[in-house]
Amino acid sequence: MTTARGPYSKSARVRAAAIEAASEIFGNAGYRGATFKDVAARLGMTHAGLTYYFPDKDALLAAVLQERDRRATEPGTSLPASPTRDDLIEHIMNMLAENMAHPGFPELHCVLSAEATADDHPAHEYFRDRYRKARRLLERALAEAAARGEIRSAPAPKQLAVLLLGVLDGVQLQWLLDPEAVDPREGVRSFISDLLAPPQPA
Known part of the structure; x- marks a missing residue:
């Protein structure tokens, strides 16, 4: 070589x-x-x-x-084609662990995404489109999991996708501000395990 x-x-x-x-x-x-x-x-x-x-x-x-984006799409970092409930939870936790191991990128995300809410920011369209893509990907995966009976059908997958992204961003922001007091893995795993809980037996 x-x-x-x-x-x-x-x-x-x-x-x-x-x-x-x-x-x-x-x-x-x-x-x-x-x-x-x-x-x-x-x-x-x-x-x-x-x-x-x-x-x-x-x-x-x-x-x-x-x-x-290149780092986010490296082998082993993306969801399977038709992810199960367990696949979704594992993917979210792996992504969180990767961010904690390399805090520069979640910090960059927090700062730039907040700045980019302004229409004239050069990254405005990038972050708008990135969130749209993430919501569509999650919505489709959640709808398939609900159709298979792996998770509850409410909230609707569209709203559930928004909630999941909001929780991840919010928890990581609190961790960046106060890493000694906030453990993102503990809070996120507990929250998403409940949010993506299987349906109650009839």
Whole structure:
């Protein structure tokens, strides 16, 4: 197996380092609070030097979000085609464990998604569409589980999907603010096990 060498390998390394630095800086200061020069300085580069790899801060933000999505779709991180109730719970808990192991990404999500509620934010459409996709995916999986009799049919899958995403975001935000007092795994597992409880026997 050969490895990339020369300017292409260096370019890939610098781009990866810039994305990592921007993820941390955007997560701490927010997109609007951070500057392109902040990222360049973290890398020991000039503003002009960083533009060789990313033309502007918007392009860097796009690369950060693409990296976030790439990690979220790595093998073993996505739901099966027709997930069972147990598959759903295991997937949510695995995703939560991954976020706790790499807190930079949930922190980035909390900061940028809040900022992106403004229509003129460069990530507004990204987060709107990402939530739409997540709701549709969960709604379909929950409807199939309800049809198989694995979970109750109420609340309706559409509302249940909104609730699940809201709980995950809210619990992770509290954990980021006070990690010593909040254990996301304990609260989330208890909540979703009850929310996705099987129907009561007739």
